Amino acid sequence: MTIEVRDGVTVIDGRPQVLVTADYPYYRDDPAVWADRLRAMRDELGIEVITSYIPWRHHQPEPDSAPDFTGRTHASRDVVGFIELCHRLGLKLVAKPGPFIHAEVTYGGLPDWVCPSSDPSIEPLLDADGAASLWSDGANRAGRPLPAPFGPVFSAKVTEWLSAVGKLVLDGTTHPDGPVILMQIANEGIYTNGARALSAYDYSASGLSFFRDRLRAWYGTLDEYDRVHATTSGSWDEIEPPRSWTGADSPERMRAYADWGRFHADYTAEVYRRWADAVGCSVPTVVNLNPPTVEELDDWLARVRPETWRDIAYGFTNWMGVVSTDPDSQARYVIAAKRAPGPNLEENWGFSVLYDQAYSDATTSYHQTLLALAAGATGFNVYTGAGTSGWLPDLDTAHTPPYPDCAPISADGSATEKAPVVRVLADFLALHGEEFLECGPVTGGAFGLYAPYAGIAAWAGPGQDGIPRCGGALRDFHDRMREAGLDYALLDLETVTAERLAAHASVTVPGGPFLHRHVQDLLAGYAASGGRVVLDGPAPHLDEDLRPYTVLADALGSAVGTGSGPVPGDVLEDAPVARVVSGHADAFLRAHPSRDVQYLTVLVQSDNDGPVRVETPHGVVELLSAQGGAAVVRLAGGALDDFVVKGLNGFLDSAVPARIAMSDAESQADRPADLARVGGTLRLLF
Structure with a gap:
């Protein structure tokens, strides 16, 4: 009886x-309805795994009192009882102890007593201008300073909190004896x-101390640091990080910006x-990165390096706009899903x-x-599965019930019109999910990420002559593809095999x-074996230590190209793609890889009018979907198998009898409705 995360995929007892998960913020609801809401998510939504934060400010509002995990001070704090209830109902759980959770909770779920403005011994997180980084919520719009994670006082308090969660809440409740499968x-x-x-x-004293420690680890000696940066430093403590873009007319000047990205x-x-170790939980640990913004794509690419996280698995969230109407949101979503394999956790x-x-x-x-899922996610989360209506005032004074306002299970426990949609998708993935993965x-084709360039471009911004690109080149590549x-893959050049x-x-x-140097060797070998390397910019003439190295340039020779033009013709000819030919x-x-099975995902834009036709290697698939709708289709042996097609979109007042056809096979609803076939059985959703 085991649980592990293998290349971003959750594997439970070998399978x-x-x-597929749904969040339920137990701390926002009356404990008397916990069981009813959990049953509704299980029975109405088909959910088998619940996710929930464990808010620090809720369980330990006072610094001089031990955390309450059993409800001795208020019934809504009985998270131990909540976990036991999940277990009795046959539900698994992803526990999320923070320490910071956001979740529309006051001060992001941190207790007031760890705020630097409440305790001057707690070091604040600082930005490049030396100003405190603030967290603002509706109750305190001016914002309050956030604590620096490495500040010794805050670090000790965080360790105490997370250790208490590990020992008093999670010990004995983890898989296989308990319901907790991930943290x-x-x-x-x-x-x-x-x-x-x-x-x-983080420009706090503790953050800069960590930065300088990393410089020592990377460069070994001050002389080597000075050689690479063309500087003269008296000590490590004299080295300052960049605080603004002051130009970089040489590789040596670029390196300071790349260093700060690597530091992040x-x-x-x-x-x-540190935080995962403080909990000491026996099940795998995951994170939920928010996707990049358009303006800060390079900053995100420099910072988000899942390959360096050892046993911590990648996951991401979506709070970025309506992708069926906004190409920027769609690109950000795809990039987040492709950066590393892992589930969409919100x-x-x-x-x-x-x-919206x-x-x-x-x-x-x-x-x-x-x-x-089409772009590479290994799961999805319904945030939140059920509406809630009863929380302590200090937990959230900015929002009024219900939270959220239109969940699949309403705050009174009844199923809304969203519930059947979640259910049919959950059923489809329960049946086909393993094969889908x-x-x-x-x-x-693929795009190769090079984090040092992202660190430089994050500071330089767009349009700087002579400055290497990463995020901008990726976005251009995404749009061309x-x-x-x-479709395409994202590869981290420093770690790809x-x-x-x-x-x-x-x-x-x-x-x-x-x-x-090893990246140049890798790409040169790839090119020698028949792979096509397209350079978006000049060929490198130095290695990472800024020593002469031209292996890649020599290997490519006159074949060095640019990625700024259209997709190479040979790629278009060779790719057995699914291509939209109308709509x-x-x-x-x-x-x-070994069976004649494919999964086709069709994503209909909000301004589409009429049927959509998609050319696949086995023929044309035609579907009729609501505006902004979508379909997932299983093709087996070149024929239609199971599918889910969305025919209704009440927000856009778009309602059609959903239809799907391929060759001589066709299924259509007899009235405006969603249409699905799961396990060979047709379903209509009104």
Whole structure:
């Protein structure tokens, strides 16, 4: 009886599973209804795994009192009883102890007594200007300073909290004897700041101490540091990080910016490790990175390095806009899903008032859930599965019940019109999820990420001559590939293996003055074996230590190209893709390595009118879906098998009898409705 995360896939007792979960914030509800809400999510939504934060400020509001995990001070604090209830109801649990959780909780779930303005001994998190990083909520719009994670006083208090959760809540409740199968640490970075600019943090004394320790580890001696940076330093403590873009007319000047990006990656990894170690939980640990913003894509790429997290698994969230109407949101979503294999751990299925009225209908969330899965996610989360209506005032004074406003299970416990949509998708994945995970995306090439360039470009911004690109080159590549109807892979050049690289016919690589020696060797070998390397920029002439090294440039010779033009013709000709031939939609295809099985995902844009036709290697699939709708289709032996097609979108007043056809096979609803076939049985959802 085991649980592990294998290459981003949750494997329970040897069986890989698409991780389908729903969040339930027990701390916002009357304990008298916990059982009813959990049963509703299990029975109405088909959910077998619950996720829930464990808010520090809720369980330990006073510094001089031990955390209350059993309800001795208030029944809603009985998280031990909540976990036991999940177990009795046959539900598994992903426990999320923070210490920072956001979740629309006051001060992000931190207790007031760890705020630097309440306790001057607690060091604040600082930005590049030396100003405290603030967390603002509706109750305190001016914001309150956040504590620096490595500050000794706060670090000790966090360790006490997380250790208490581990010993008093999670010990004895983990799989296989208990329901807890995973633990999530932190939230969307550290303080929901995984996508913030590199200048946003951490310039506190403890943060800079960690930065200088990393410089010592990277460069070994001060002389080597000075050689690479063309500086003269009297001591490590004299070295200052960048605080603004002052230009970089040489590789030596670029390195200071790359160093700060590398620091952010190590800093994030170290915080995750320290906090996970403090809990000491026996089940795997995951995180939920928020996706990059458009403006700060390079900052995110420099910071988010899952390859350095050891035993901590990647996961991500979605709070970024309606992807069926916004290409920027769609690109951010795809990049987050492709950065590393892992589940979508928060998909907005319940908030229309806080975010966008489009979420009042299930179609928006369904569309985005399918996009994440098509782009590489290994699971999805319904955030939140049930509405809540009773929480202590100090937990959240900014929002009024219900929370959220339009969940699949309402705050009175009844199923809403969203419930059947969640249920049919959960059933489809329960039946086909293992096979879906075995299938690999059919791609037309790969993009190679080079984090040092992201660290430089994050500071320089767009349009700087002579400055290497990473995020901008990736976004251009994404747009070119999607315009051509091609899927793609993201590869981290510093860690990718030759075997994984060889799986792709081409790789587009940001160009610039330097590139790691082993990366140049890898790409040169790939090119010699017939792979196509497309350089988006100049060929490197230096290695990572800024010593002459031209192996890649020599290997490519006159074949050095640019990634700024259209997708190479040979890629278009060779890729067995799914391509939209009529209608405004996106299509993604996954294929099984050893069986004639494919999964087609079709994502219909909000302005589409009429049927969508998708050309696949086995023929044309035609479907009729609501505007903004989507479909997932299993193709077996070149024929239609199970599917889920969305025919209704109440937000857009779009209602059609959902239809799907391929060759001589056709299924259509007899009235405006969603249409599904799961296990060969047709379902209509009104």
